[in-house]
Amino acid sequence: MSSPGEARDGTKMITRPAKVRTMEEFAALSGISRPTLSKFFNDPSSVRASTRERVEAALERFDYTPNVYAINQNRQLTRNIGIVVPYLADPFFAEVARNLEPLCAQAGFNPILLSSHGDADREIQNLDSLRGIRPAGVLLGPLGRRSRRSDVEAFCRDIPTVLFDCDIEGVGDAYYGSNNAQTVGAVVAHLCRTGEPPAFFEMRHAPNPNANKRHAAYERAMRAHGHEPMFLTVEGEGWAFEEIGFNEGSRLIAARALPTDTVLCSNDRLAIGFLAAAYDQGLRVGSGPGHALRVAGNDDHPYAGYTCPALTTVSQDYDSIAGCSLERLLSIIESGERPPVRETRHFDGTLVLRKSA
Amino acid sequence: MSSPGEARDGTKMITRPAKVRTMEEFAALSGISRPTLSKFFNDPSSVRASTRERVEAALERFDYTPNVYAINQNRQLTRNIGIVVPYLADPFFAEVARNLEPLCAQAGFNPILLSSHGDADREIQNLDSLRGIRPAGVLLGPLGRRSRRSDVEAFCRDIPTVLFDCDIEGVGDAYYGSNNAQTVGAVVAHLCRTGEPPAFFEMRHAPNPNANKRHAAYERAMRAHGHEPMFLTVEGEGWAFEEIGFNEGSRLIAARALPTDTVLCSNDRLAIGFLAAAYDQGLRVGSGPGHALRVAGNDDHPYAGYTCPALTTVSQDYDSIAGCSLERLLSIIESGERPPVRETRHFDGTLVLRKSA
DNA sequence: CGAATTTCTTTACGCGCGTAAATTTCTGAC
DNA sequence: GTCAGAAATTTACGCGCGTAAAGAAATTCG
Incomplete structure (x- = not known):
């Protein structure tokens, strides 16, 4: 039986452009010198338009x-x-990666996605393996508290x-993230305005330092509204x-350890678990009467x-965070030199009112 | 202010092993010939134990x-x-990837994870970009119906x-997946045994062909239990x-278009949405009385x-599927030749009884 | 149409390592 | 201690392309 791509007598059929292995060969076939081809592949706009067209025409005829x-x-x-990213199995970071990849490609770069899977060793391992491919730059969503600072620092010294x-x-050369003070402040304000002030549900040893910022932001927001903060700080390790x-x-x-009828969770994934618990115990969650x-x-x-019910929460402005991060990285790469000052920016989120509060 | 890694006078401190750029250099420093080092890095077990130890000792002193x-x-x-993978933002595939990566690394291979993000063009693009790095082999979770068969086929001809x-x-050289007939059969049997027979909630144009198999499996299982299948086939495109x-x-x-009080969803993500809808409309979901x-x-x-409530479902045996896929790929790579016959295996899942049914 | 400029071609070298062949050194068993 | 076989060294070449320099060709512009 002849396999596809071969005629019955076993000779290869030329169904698609002939494969060309080397640039030398392609130069000979296309009648364009190798250095010029090299320039073209490095940056098509660096050669004269007429030459570019000749190369592109040759690429139609030959598969190189x-x-x-x-x-x-x-x-x-x-x-x-x-x-x-710190944890790809978190749909949140999966979304970020999904948005980042095409942006990189669009800018003419080849994105290489790695997940630290919540493990500091893996994070360093990822950076080391990136070192091997000598990236022009790296977008790093660190594990945070767990990150081995000195190793990450060493990496950032070598690579933008x-x-x-x-x-x-x-x-690192810059940082872009969420304005936790603002996002937490917005929910707290909303909750205080529409009912009892919220208790704060959080992990004692959260892997992510944003948790600490949210803790502090909650405390400040509560006091600003004239309430004493109420912490529901629970044990638990890892990313589950x-x-x-x-x-x-x-x-x-x-x-019956809830001090009020309102609970603000440090993040949505905790909230998903908490809502499941409330449902499981027959508590009706929601904002109206009868809840x-x-x-x-x-x-x-x-x-x-x-x-x-559908979760009331605050959305992070991830378009801006991802977009800004990449933009900044590209500008550093293009400039060819590391910036003297480290830019830091926090983007505001917007309250997403659904049914849970 | 002196940055870490520098003494106050600005000279570099040797806090960590000196960087060595080339193997030549490392050979000179370690007193081991370059070809031997080359063998070592290719496969440490290919050199004598005493030599291996010498290399490893040298690696402690020099960073190469x-x-x-x-x-x-x-x-x-x-x-x-x-x-x-077809869609990384689906936690399911994220989990698969998370399990596959360390297995690859453990086998001495460098995993490169790419997501097609539900797009056939992206899938081909991914394969093309993989071609560029000449992988020893590829584990492909295809989009399925949407996949551009001829392109995927061409890729598989070139690369294991x-x-x-x-x-x-x-x-491809092999396929490992779930035994949809068994998994669907198991839920249907459970549902029929414990209450009304289920209607089947599915998308008309599901992106994944497993959906078709589940459709057929449901139909067969229902008839086997002496019931007429009831399809709730809905519109909708994509992966949302x-x-x-x-x-x-x-x-x-x-x-009120539900023909029975029992709904079997083609997959868990549809079920998550369906459960939210039921909750939203005040329907109590569960198996006991009062539901x-x-x-x-x-x-x-x-x-x-x-x-x-917590979803009753059938777990896929993803450890086996991922493990088997990788194992087979590695054996093909090691053998150095493509297998004459295409192995196909379907793994059984196990019923996970929770509270929704 | 000729000069100035840009672009391309020719020639040449090197990157860091894989790998082969010939030679030398080491190992382990007798 | 001897000697065969294994392992390491020496030497050498090539991979496919980046890149630099010098000269030839094409383009632009006055």
Whole structure:
């Protein structure tokens, strides 16, 4: 039996453009010198328009792709951009990555996505493996508290790096994240205005430092509204937030340990678990009469619209955060020199009112 | 102010091993010949134990990592393995990727994770970009119906590829997936045994062909139990399953278009949306008395335990599917030749009884 | 139409490492 | 201690392309 791509006598059929292995060969076939081709593949706009058209016409007839390894071996700067996220199984970061990838490609760069899976060793490992491909720059969403600062710092010294989502002070060339004070402030204000002031549901040892900022932001916001903060600080390690939210939420509810009828969760994933716990124990969550509990979150998780009831939360402005991070990184790469000052920006979120509070 | 890593006078402090750029240099410093080092880095076990120890000792003193690009330029076979998933923002595939990555690394391969983001063009684009790094093999979770078969086929001809999750018949060197007939059969049997037979909630144009298999499996299972199948087939495109489940579920419930009190959803994400719709309309979901509706899913999504109520579903045996896929790919790579026959295997799932049915 | 400028071609070298062949050194068993 | 076999060294070449320099060709412009 002849396989597809071969005629019955076994000779190859020319159904698609002939494969060309080397640039040398392609130069001979196309009648364009190799150095010119090299320039073209490096940046098509760097050759005369008429030449560009000749190359493109030749590419139609011959199937040639420059060898990535040979290219990057000698090039002082690759066109790789590393994207490191702390935990890809969190749909939140998956979304960020999904938005970042096409933007990189559009700018002519090759995005390489890596996840630290919540593990500091993995984070360093990722950075080390990125080092190997000599990226022009890296977008790093750090683990935060767990990050091994000195290692990350060493990496950032060698390679242009922009931090996002979670700051490690003084590390990297820039940082863009959420204005936790504003987002938490907005929910607290809303909750205080429409009912009892909220207690704050959080993990004692949250892996992400945003949790600390939210803790502080909650405390300040409560005092600003003339209330004493009420913390529901629970144990639990790792990134299984839903599970922790559910287990600890169940415990709190069963023990009647809630000081008010309103709970603000440090993030949406905790809230998802907490809502499940409330449902499980027969507590009606919502804002109207006949409801026993109000629950709000923070992040606007992709699933926040499908909890029971739909979760009231604050969306992070991730378009801006991702966009700004990439933009800044590209400008650093293009300028060819590291910026003297480290830019830091916090973007406001917007309150997303649904049914849970 | 002196930055860390520098003494006050500005000279670099040697806090960590000195960086060595080339293997030549490292050979001179370590007193081991370059070809031997080359062998070592290619496969440490290929050199004598005493030599290995000498190299490792030298690596303690000097910071040297072989240049990835120079390595792969000449090597006939790289140690890269491509992992392509259809949709990374689906926590399900994120979990698969998370499990696959360390397994690859453990086997001495470098995993490169790419997501097609539900787009066929992106899928081909991913494969093309993988081609550039000449992977030793690829694990491909295809989009399925949407996949451009001829392009995928062409890729698989050139590079050892194992398909998982979703089959494209005749393409690739092997396929491992779920036994949809068994998983759907198991839920249907459970539902029929414990109450009214289920209607089947599904998308008319599901992006994944597993949906078709589940459709057929449901139909067969129902007839086997002596019931007429009842399809709740809804419109909707793309991968926003929760949204589709919610919107269409809301519509069906509001229109009182449910033929029974039991709904089996084609997958868990649809079920999550459907459960939200039921909650929204005040339908009590669950199996005991006082419940208006039973809902079950299929997949055992990471969030299935945190829906309201917790979702009864069938877990896929993803450890086996991922493990088998990788194992097969590695054996193909090691053997150096493509297998004459295409292996196909379907793994059974296990019923996960929670509270929704 | 000729000069100034831009672009292309020719020639040449090197990147860091894989890899082969010939030679030398080491190992382990007798 | 001897000697065969294994392992390491020496030497050498090439991978596919970046890139620099000098000269040839094409383009632009007055």
